[in-house]
Amino acid sequence: MKKAEIKLTIELDDNNVPDSITWESSDGENKEALPAKALFLALWDHHYKNSLRIDLWTKDMPLDEMKRFFYETLQTMGDTFVRASGDDPVAKAVIGDLRDYCDHFAEKMEVTQKQN
Incomplete structure (x- = not known):
């Protein structure tokens, strides 16, 4: 082992x-x-x-980096849940909601650059 x-x-x-x-x-x-x-x-x-x-x-953790850290952690939690839950249909549906929230969070916190 x-x-x-x-x-x-x-x-x-x-x-x-x-x-x-x-x-x-x-x-x-x-x-x-x-x-x-x-x-x-x-x-x-x-x-x-x-x-x-x-x-x-x-x-000395800058606030802009903390916002990005939270955003990336939320995204990663979604990725981990997808892997852990396998083909569970409810989990797949909820992940879409989490991704939508992550997009909203990123926009409000100005974490990612907006696409033109």
């Missing part, structure tokens, strides 16, 4: 606000810690049937 480890390192200021976030993977090509400005981590607790989350961002 193959195992991989993902390591997150968070440096906090005196008020416990993240100054820096770095991550590294034992399975990756790059063997040094890489910087990140924000992270969303969600885990499913099978026993309690709920999600456990960690949402962190550094104090």
